[in-house]
Amino acid sequence: MSPFTPSLPGSSAPQSPRIVIVGGGFGGLYTALYLQKYRHLRHSSITLIEPRERFLFTPLLYEVLTEEMSLWEVAPPYVTLLAGTNIQWRQDWADHIDLEQQRVTLRQGDGLAYDYLVVATGMKTLQLPIPGIQDHAITFRSLGDVVQVKRRLDQLAQAAHPVAVTVLGAGASGVELATKVADRLGKKAQVRLVDRGDQILKPFARGLRRQAMQALRQRNVELHLQAQVEAVGPAMVRLDGVEVPSHLTLWATGAEPWPWLGTAVATNAQGQVQVQPTLQLGDYFNVFAVGDIASQDRVTPNTAQNAYQAAAAVAKSLANLTRQRAPKPFRYLHLGDMLALGKGVGGVWSFGLSFGGRLGGLVRRAVYIFRMPTARHRFKVARQALRQLVQGLFKMARRGPRKLRQGLLKVARRVQS
Ligand SMILES: Cc1cc2nc3c(=O)[nH]c(=O)nc-3n(C[C@H](O)[C@H](O)[C@H](O)COP(=O)(O)OP(=O)(O)OC[C@H]3O[C@@H](n4cnc5c(N)ncnc54)[C@H](O)[C@@H]3O)c2cc1C
Structure with a gap:
């Protein structure tokens, strides 16, 4: 079957197509939600397979x-997100x-037949051959990781002695973790960021890298570039041959795609499935791969931004295919980059414009709220953010000079009402 000609014999579109989506992350969940926009698909069967x-x-x-x-804001349950959809x-x-x-x-339930399939299984942490890393370092990828790291930080915040935290990997995740951890633990913690490369945030715009360097410096984060963690223990790491204390070691390096779930398909050197410009899989016009698992000829980043843009394109292609129309190639548009650089602080770079500090933090939060998966969830999270903003204004008003105080209180009351 050709990837571009769905009307070839044997490929006529079924009346009520069965669409199966594997993986409920940015690629899979957003594809399912975008499909809701198409009236003619209201009576089709859409199944999302997701274990979490x-x-x-x-x-x-x-x-x-x-x-x-x-x-509840950053990890909404699927039951709530999918309520009222088909x-x-x-x-x-x-x-x-x-x-x-x-x-x-499926692993437990009955198998599923499909007319159209979308595979969006994403990536998992790349294993590193560092002794002790599995047992003593924590990754930051799953909900379990977030809960575990938060619990450990709460314990360290209570410790009567100075503490040391090591973050492995000075990519986006490492820099974001280092700055947030430094703000969470304050002066009692020495945070160090370690990377084998010679610079932080390699693929990012220079302006954003500069902001990140400044945020790390302001928080006294020790930066170890061209350095290696050679072993990890319960309360130490061996860094370039020297044992140093590390009460918490965070592992923020590298990821690899989950392997393809069937007979081998063409992959690139990283193990990502090679897809057509339309995100269709080789000869199978009715199968799409989206997000981190997929690789096109044109290099696209492994980001949420790429995954939800691709999800919109795949939903449109499915709507086309089910109406006997050809799918269109997916063109990724890079809208910019955003980083968390401490509590309430962010860095934003978009089309040559860059914001940092509190403004960057606000813009980043607002953009991400706008990108939340459903309107209902977006509204709930936005309301919560507004509440926090009002509380902040009240606090500022209480501290500021009289005239400013009255002005801010007026604004705060208006926002709250
Ligand atoms: C901590 C962290 C911070 C990040 N920050 C940013 C950021 O600021 N900006 C940005 O653009 N990107 C960011 N990313 C990257 C972004 O999360 C990914 O690029 C994006 O999630 C990719 O979407 P996806 O759908 O391909 O995979 P995922 O969102 O990972 O979803 C894959 C889903 O598939 C499921 N799955 C896997 N195997 C199976 C199976 N066999 N059967 C059924 N389901 C399966 C998984 O449970 C998972 O829910 C971040 C990633 C991490 C880990």
Whole structure:
């Protein structure tokens, strides 16, 4: 079957197509939600296979560590997100995909037949051959990780002695973790950020890197570039041959895609599935791969931004295919980059414009709230953010000079009402 000509013999579109989506992250969940926009798909069967109970809005996970946001905001349950849609959620792992029989085998429940399939299984942490890392370092990828890191930070905040925290990897996640952890623990903690490379945030714009360097410096984060952690213990790391204390070691380096769930398909050197410009899989016009698991000829980043743009494109292609129209190529548009750089502080770079500090933090939070998966959840999170803003204004008003105080109180009351 050709990827571009769905009207070839044997590929006519079914009346009520069965659409199965594997993986409920930015690629899969957003595809399912975007499909809701298409009236002619209202009576189709859309099944989302996802083993986790909650969707993870990964860019805002750091805010949980500093108690700027709660788990309900950044990890809403699928049951709530999918209420009122025609998406059936199967809480299970997909174990195998049979592309010829058009069937997905599940780990526990009955298998599922599909007319169209979207695979969006994302990535997992890349294992590193560092002794002790599995047992004594914590990754920052799952809800369990967030809860564990938060608990450990709460314990360290209570410790009667100075504490040391090591963050491995000076990419976006490492820098965001280091700055948030430094703000959470304050002066009692020595935070160090370690990377084998010679600079932080390699693929990012220079302006954003500068902001990040400044945020690290302001927080006295020790930066160890061209350095290696050679072993991790319960309260130490061996860094370039020297044992140094580390009461918490965070592992923020590298990820690799989950392996394809079936007979081998073409992959790139990183193990990502090679797809057509339309995100269709090789000869299978009815199968799409989206997000971190997919690789096009044109290099796109492994980000939420890429995954939800691709999800919109795939939903549109499915709407087209089910109306006997050809899908269109997906063109990623890089809208910019944003980083958390401490409590309430952020760095934003977009089309040559850059904001930092509190303004950067506010813009970043607002943009991400706007990107939350459903209107209802967006509204709830926005209301909470507004409440916090009002509380902040009240606090400022209480401290400021009389005239400013009266003005701020007036604004705060108006916002609250
Ligand atoms: C801590 C952190 C911070 C990040 N910050 C940013 C950021 O600020 N900006 C940004 O753009 N990107 C960010 N990213 C990257 C972003 O989260 C990913 O690029 C994005 O989630 C990719 O979407 P995806 O759908 O491909 O994969 P995911 O969102 O990871 O979703 C994959 C889903 O598939 C499920 N799954 C896996 N295997 C199976 C199976 N066999 N059967 C059924 N389900 C399965 C998983 O449970 C998961 O829910 C961050 C990532 C992390 C970890």
